[in-house]
Amino acid sequence: MRAMTYSAFGGPEVLAETRQPRPKCGPGEILVRVRRAAVNPVDWKIMAGGLKDLMEAFFPVVPGWDVAGVVEQVGIDASEFSVGDEVIAYARKDYVHGGTFAEFVTVPVRALARRPASLTWDQAAGLPLAGLTAYQVLTRLGTGPGDTVLIHGAAGGVGSLGVQIARTRGARVIGTASPANHERIRELGGEPVAYGEGVVERVRALAPDGVDVAADFVGGVLDTTLAVLREGGRHASIADGSVIDSGGQWMWVRPSGADLAELGALADAGKLTVPVARTFPLEELADAFALSQSGHVHGKVVVAV
Structure with a gap:
C-alpha cells in the first residue's frame, strides 16, 4: 500500500x-x-x-x-x-x-x-481527535445547564468544538481568543474575550462571581484559571500537568467509538460543525x-x- x-x-x-x-x-x-x-x-x-x-x-x-x-x-x-x-x-x-x-x-x-x-x-x-478531546474534558468536568464555562483557546481546533459542545450541554461559554477570531466565537454561541494582559479583568467583567468550569486547551494559563474560578469550581488541562497540584485534572483524549457516535449525533442534529x-x-x-x-x-x- x-x-x-x-x-x-x-x-x-x-x-x-x-x-x-x-x-x-x-x-x-x-x-x-x-x-x-x-x-x-x-x-x-x-x-x-x-x-x-x-x-x-x-x-x-x-x-x-x-x-x-x-x-x-x-x-x-x-x-x-x-x-x-x-x-x-x-x-x-x-x-x-x-x-x-x-x-x-x-x-x-x-x-x-x-x-x-x-x-x-x-x-x-x-x-475524532479534536472533538473527543473537547467532549471528554467537558463531560468529565460535569458541564451542564446553568454552568458558566471558560474555554482557553476557543478559536483553535479543540476549543471551537468545545464551545459548541458546552453550548449543547446547556452551559454559557466564555472563550479566550485573539480579537480577529471573536466574531467566529460569537457565531458558535460563545462570548469572546481577548487573551493576554488584563484577561482576568475581562473575564470577571462577564462573570463577576467567577466561572464554574475552566477548560485549558492551550497551556500556560493556570494563573488565569485560578483567578477566575469560583470556589468549588472544576478545571482541567490537556497541556499543563501542574493543574493537578491545584485540584484540576490533567487529561489526554481516549479512543472511544461510543463518544464519537455522540459527537456524530450532534453533527447530524445541526449542533456541531x-x-x-x-x-x-x-x-x-x-x-x-x-x-x-x-x-x-x-x-x-x-x-x-
Missing part, C-alpha cells in the same frame, strides 16, 4: 512516500480503506521525538490518528460493522507505528463510529504538517488518500 512514513525523528523533511505491507486485520479489529486523514499537532510533535519517552515508536512510522474511510475487512469478533460501512475513528494505538496517512489502517472496533451523514469526508476526518481549512493530497503530507506547524491556520488540515 502507499503510505507516508518516517524512519527517524525530525521535521517534515523526514517524511517520504513509501510502499508498506497492508496491515493484518486481527481479532476485534477493522481494516479501513482511508478516504481522508486529518492532521493534528500531536502528529508532528511525535515525529519530532516529543513523545519518545512516553510512547514506543517502531520505524518506519506511518503517522496519523484521525481517519474517515470505508470498512475493507472485518476481523474475528468485530461484527458491529460490515464491509462497505463508512466510518470514522480516533485510531491511536498503544505504540507509534501504523497510522492513518496511508491507504489502509487497522482500528480496534471499540474506537470506530459510523460517519455522520451530515459531514463531508473532509469534515468527518477532522472530528467542523471547519476545514485546506485539503492536501497524500504525497504532500510534509506541506500539510508545515501548515499546521505555522499556527496560522483556522480549521482542520486534511489529507486526501
Whole structure:
C-alpha cells in the first residue's frame, strides 16, 4: 500500500512516500480503506521525538490518528460493522507505528463510529481527535445547564468544538481568543474575550462571581484559571500537568467509538460543525504538517488518500 512514513525523528523533511505491507486485520479489529486523514499537532510533535519517552515508536512510522474511510475487512469478533460501512475513528494505538496517512489502517472496533451523514469526508476526518478531546474534558468536568464555562483557546481546533459542545450541554461559554477570531466565537454561541494582559479583568467583567468550569486547551494559563474560578469550581488541562497540584485534572483524549457516535449525533442534529481549512493530497503530507506547524491556520488540515 502507499503510505507516508518516517524512519527517524525530525521535521517534515523526514517524511517520504513509501510502499508498506497492508496491515493484518486481527481479532476485534477493522481494516479501513482511508478516504481522508486529518492532521493534528500531536502528529508532528511525535515525529519530532516529543513523545519518545512516553510512547514506543517502531520505524518506519506511518503517522496519523484521525481517519474517515470505508470498512475493507472485518476481523474475528468485530461484527458491529460490515464491509462497505463508512466510518470514522480516533485510531491511536498503544505504540507509534501504523497510522492513518496511508491507504489502509487497522482500528480496534471499540474506537470506530459510523460517519455522520451530515459531514463531508473532509469534515468527518477532522472530528475524532479534536472533538473527543473537547467532549471528554467537558463531560468529565460535569458541564451542564446553568454552568458558566471558560474555554482557553476557543478559536483553535479543540476549543471551537468545545464551545459548541458546552453550548449543547446547556452551559454559557466564555472563550479566550485573539480579537480577529471573536466574531467566529460569537457565531458558535460563545462570548469572546481577548487573551493576554488584563484577561482576568475581562473575564470577571462577564462573570463577576467567577466561572464554574475552566477548560485549558492551550497551556500556560493556570494563573488565569485560578483567578477566575469560583470556589468549588472544576478545571482541567490537556497541556499543563501542574493543574493537578491545584485540584484540576490533567487529561489526554481516549479512543472511544461510543463518544464519537455522540459527537456524530450532534453533527447530524445541526449542533456541531467542523471547519476545514485546506485539503492536501497524500504525497504532500510534509506541506500539510508545515501548515499546521505555522499556527496560522483556522480549521482542520486534511489529507486526501
